[in-house]
Amino acid sequence: MSSAQTAAETLNFQAEVKQLLHLMIHSLYSNREIFLRELISNASDASDKLRFEAIDQPALFEGDSDLKIRVSFDTEARTITISDNGIGMSREEVVAHLGTIAKSGTKEFFGKLTGDQKKDAHLIGQFGVGFYSAFIVADKVTVVTRRAGLPASEGVQWECSMSGETAGAYTVAAVEKAGRGTEITLHLREDQDDLLSAWKLKSLIRKYSDHIVQPIVMKKEEWDEEKKAQVLTDEDETVNQANALWARPRNEITEEEYKGFYKHVGHDFDEPLAWTHARVEGRQEYTQLLYIPSHAPFDMWDRNARHGVKLYVKRVFIMDDAEKLMPTYLRFVRGVVDSADLPLNVSREILQESKDIDTIRAGCTKKVLGLLEDLATSDEAGDQEKYATFWKEFGKVLKEGVGEDFANKDKIAGLLRFASTHADTPEEVVSFRDYIGRMKEGQDKIYYVTAETFNAAKNSPHLEVFRKKGIEVLLLSDRVDEWALGNLTEFDGKQLQSVAKGGLDLGSLEDEAEKKEAEQAADEYKELIEKMKTSLGDRVKDVKVTLRLTDSPACLVADEHDLGMNLTRILKAAGQSAPMSKPILEINPKHPAVLRLKYEDKSFDDWAAVLFDQALLAEGGALDDPATFVKRINQLMMAMSAH
Numbered sequence: 001m002s003s004a005q006t007a008a009e010t011l012n013f014q015a016e017v018k019q020l021l022h023l024m025i026h027s028l029y030s031n032r033e034i035f036l037r038e039l040i041s042n043a044s045d046a047s048d049k050l051r052f053e054a055i056d057q058p059a060l061f062e063g064d065s066d067l068k069i070r071v072s073f074d075t076e077a078r079t080i081t082i083s084d085n086g087i088g089m090s091r092e093e094v095v096a097h098l099g100t101i102a103k104s105g106t107k108e109f110f111g112k113l114t115g116d117q118k119k120d121a122h123l124i125g126q127f128g129v130g131f132y133s134a135f136i137v138a139d140k141v142t143v144v145t146r147r148a149g150l151p152a153s154e155g156v157q158w159e160c161s162m163s164g165e166t167a168g169a170y171t172v173a174a175v176e177k178a179g180r181g182t183e184i185t186l187h188l189r190e191d192q193d194d195l196l197s198a199w200k201l202k203s204l205i206r207k208y209s210d211h212i213v214q215p216i217v218m219k220k221e222e223w224d225e226e227k228k229a230q231v232l233t234d235e236d237e238t239v240n241q242a243n244a245l246w247a248r249p250r251n252e253i254t255e256e257e258y259k260g261f262y263k264h265v266g267h268d269f270d271e272p273l274a275w276t277h278a279r280v281e282g283r284q285e286y287t288q289l290l291y292i293p294s295h296a297p298f299d300m301w302d303r304n305a306r307h308g309v310k311l312y313v314k315r316v317f318i319m320d321d322a323e324k325l326m327p328t329y330l331r332f333v334r335g336v337v338d339s340a341d342l343p344l345n346v347s348r349e350i351l352q353e354s355k356d357i358d359t360i361r362a363g364c365t366k367k368v369l370g371l372l373e374d375l376a377t378s379d380e381a382g383d384q385e386k387y388a389t390f391w392k393e394f395g396k397v398l399k400e401g402v403g404e405d406f407a408n409k410d411k412i413a414g415l416l417r418f419a420s421t422h423a424d425t426p427e428e429v430v431s432f433r434d435y436i437g438r439m440k441e442g443q444d445k446i447y448y449v450t451a452e453t454f455n456a457a458k459n460s461p462h463l464e465v466f467r468k469k470g471i472e473v474l475l476l477s478d479r480v481d482e483w484a485l486g487n488l489t490e491f492d493g494k495q496l497q498s499v500a501k502g503g504l505d506l507g508s509l510e511d512e513a514e515k516k517e518a519e520q521a522a523d524e525y526k527e528l529i530e531k532m533k534t535s536l537g538d539r540v541k542d543v544k545v546t547l548r549l550t551d552s553p554a555c556l557v558a559d560e561h562d563l564g565m566n567l568t569r570i571l572k573a574a575g576q577s578a579p580m581s582k583p584i585l586e587i588n589p590k591h592p593a594v595l596r597l598k599y600e601d602k603s604f605d606d607w608a609a610v611l612f613d614q615a616l617l618a619e620g621g622a623l624d625d626p627a628t629f630v631k632r633i634n635q636l637m638m639a640m641s642a643h
């Protein structure tokens with residue numbers, strides 16, 4: 001033992017790590033085999049990182065560029081060791097990576113846990129356990145590592161035992177380590193002896209890690225006649241296929257292999273929903289293997305989220321999460337792009353400006369949208385179910401694309417799904433095409449309403465005339481809808497029209513009699529309208545008679561070229577200064593409350609104000625002065641009961 005090693009320092013885990021470890025050991029026990037996959041996956045990433053850093057600094061190879069991962073076991077000591085000659089870790093990195101969870105979404109993750117073992121196991125899987133999964137099978141784990149490029153004396157030993165007094169703490173000590181890279185030794189729990197077998201370990205490697213690019217080697221076994229047993233020899237044998245899966249022809253890759261590879265690149269326990277694999281030739285030559293996950297990651301709303309598409313150049317790993325390879329609205333896509341043309345020393349800065357990358361990105365985007373389109377339009381029930389899952393998990397993100405990706409706007413619009421008055425449920429299943437297929441004779445627009453919640457949309461007074469006439473209206477209640485639809489004026493030649501905007505023109509859906517009636521009402525109410533305008537003053541742009549209401553006395557609409565009221569509220573909530581355009585108050589001439597107003601004198605101002613305020617409330621708006629509203633209502637109620 002070196003003197004440095006005696007100076008071990010005991011450190012405590014971050015509280016979340018303790019919690020995660022405890023949960024994992026209990027919840028993932030029935031999945032215990034995954035520990036090997038996770039540790040090999042990390043070793044492979046570490047090898048990729050070294051190969052990349054060595055492009056600029058070949059000295060990091062220290063004369064050994066033959067990267068591999070070794071798995072060995074010791075029946076007597078009851079240990080399994082996984083070692084790699086990858087990038088390794090410095091002392092700071094050890095403490096940062098093995099003592100804390102730096103992932104975004106950690107809080108949400110813990111908040112979602114239910115105490116139900118099965119559900120929690122699933123969540124833990126989604127969150128990703130990585131290194132800590134070692135503790136499912138081991139009660140003590142020892143990591144010895146050295147960062148490539150640092151001297152042998154700067155090796156680090158990390159050790160943590162789950163039993164005894166030190167549980168919940170770990171030690172870090174300096175050690176000598178001749179070879180760079182990381183060696184992880186698992187001291188197995190008592191009931192894990194079945195793992196101490198070459199046959200068992202090999203079968204786990206083939207099952208879970210066959211697609212790993214680096215060779216995973218084990219010592220070969222031989223039958224010893226004398227001992228009448230298999231004994232280990234000195235010779236190495238490669239257990240996995242050890243080639244880049246994406247570089248192989250499609251017809252030689254099994255479904256299981258595709259799925260296994262996804263779990264590695266996507267850092268996901270679950271299977272992918274769908275994938276697309278193609279080699280592209282032409283101006284740019286590259287291979288893409290892109291996956292759509294079956295669930296949204298914890299950090300989908302975090303713009304700094306990691307783990308996107310990995311970029312390789314001629315099989316050499318270049319970078320994780322090359323955000324330039326995918327537009328932001330497809331940030332949930334995982335996988336690999338391997339370019340045959342980019343220079344090996346390509347940096348993030350170069351990528352930002354590269355025309356070649358733009359071509360690759362356009363190609364990848366097209367592929368993913370095509371894949372989604374195939375799922376969405378497929379006749380197979382399985383595919384449709386997949387699309388429904390996709391929409392639930394990622395629909396909100398995809399919607400961003402309508403405003404973000406001009407070239408593919410129409411394609412993306414075709415993939416959108418909405419709730420509508422057709423079923424009147426919050427399920428988002430209606431496409432623009434479905435809607436157009438159900439359009440009434442004479443209808444030439446696609447109508448929609450936006451509101452803060454589904455119920456506010458569904459019960460919006462603006463829908464009354466549409467319901468009466470049996471015209472379908474899309475019910476939008478996602479914040480991003482306002483923005484998406486603001487960027488979309490038509491679909492397939494049909495104009496999109498908000499029902500909450502003024503000048504509602506139902507065109508040929510309105511019959512002559514109705515038009516006449518409207519004109520007549522406008523005439524009849526001229527005086528009242530003027531009176532109301534004076535009474536409401538600054539609060540309205542205009543007051544008009546409308547035929548769009550059947551049950552409600554009044555509603556607010558935005559003038560045709562003004563921002564919608566819902567959008568204005570969203571912008572305000574987001575701290576943006578939205579132009580404050582005043583609404584138009586539309587009144588229903590057939591409603592008793594409106595009729596009554598014609599003859600009201602004394603309390604006219606109160607009535608007018610209440611009519612305005614309730615229209616604002618029904619619309620999802622907030623009252624400027626709720627106390628006065630309540631006071632007025634009470635006064636009017638008392639006045640009525642006195643009658």
Ligand SMILES: Nc1ncnc2c1ncn2[C@@H]1O[C@H](COP(=O)(O)OP(=O)(O)OP(=O)(O)O)[C@@H](O)[C@H]1O
Nearest residue numbers: 042043046087088089097128129130131132182267
């Ligand atoms: N064999 C290794 N060599 C070098 N660094 C490693 C190795 N194993 C783990 N690490 C470091 O520890 C970090 C944490 O690993 P861990 O497996 O917990 O998470 P991850 O791989 O980053 O993400 P995920 O949990 O999604 O798999 C890694 O990101 C890496 O920096």
